[in-house]
Amino acid sequence: MDVVWSGDWVAERLGVALEGDGDLxxxxxxxxxxxPKRxxxxxxxxxxxxxxxKPSVxxxxxxxxxxxxxxxxxEDRARRAVVLGYAETATGLGHAVADGLRDAPYLHSTRRPVAGVxxxxxxEEAHSHATSHLLLPEEPELLAGDGTGSDASVLVLVDDEFSTGNTVLNTIRALHGSHPRERYVIVALVDMRSA
Known part of the structure; x- marks a missing residue:
């Protein structure tokens, strides 16, 4: 039998609930x-x-x-996509998204600086236990984008869930300030943002 974590105990004590379709x-x-933040x-x-x-799931x-x-x-734009997954929970998810795009270059954020990189x-991910994310790619030009127009690359930002959307907005602000691009695609398994 498959295990599904419902969180009923938590929901009852905090007075919160997950509301959505039957798949949620x-x-x-x-x-x-x-x-203390959340x-x-x-x-x-x-x-x-x-x-x-199960690994297949x-x-x-x-x-x-x-x-x-x-x-x-x-097809044409997908070939120029670069995927960025968020540490820690969405690093594996982002890699699988890159595979689904047919081997798009993949990067992920980290919370730890690396000497010499x-x-x-x-x-920033303000609600997290560790708020700062660093981008330490081996190939920094992947984040640079390549301008605007039909041949510009697309950055695909992958997280496990969106609760406020602030992490994605903070990412886009930080990257767009130094390397503007025409298009970002944001992807998550679950979108919990209110209207």
Whole structure:
């Protein structure tokens, strides 16, 4: 029998609830954490990070998102896409999205500086336990984009869930300030933002 983390105990004690379509409980549950900014944690049931999951489900979730992005962009633009996954939870998800785009270059943020590696950018995730993200790509030109127009690259930002959208907005502000590009695509397994 598959394990699905519902978070009912947390929901009852905090007076919060997950509301959405019938698939939501299969994708997500609630947990508690020691963080004064946000006591609840949205726990993915498909990523295999906090709740055990079959590798085929974990990979399939990301690969399927990548295929949807590929269809959205069209073949020509998909070939010029660069994928960025967010540390820590969406690093594997982002890699699978890149595979679904048919082997797009893949980068991920990190929370730890690396001696001798130049920082190509950074941004904040205000509600997190560790707020700062660093971008330390081996090939910094992947983040640079290549201008505007039909041949410009697209940056695909991948997270496990959107609760406020602020992390993505902070990322775009930071990158767009130094390397403007015409198009960003944001992708997540779950979008919990209100209207």
């Amino acid at each position: 409980p299969e994708l997500l549950g609630l947990a508690l954490r020691r963080n 006591a609840h944690l949205l726990v993915s049931n498909v990523l295999g990070k906090h709740v055990p999951q 974990v990979y399939g979730a990301g690969y399927g998102l990548g295929e949807r992005v590929r269809a959205l962009l069209g 130049a920082q190509a950018g950074g941004f």
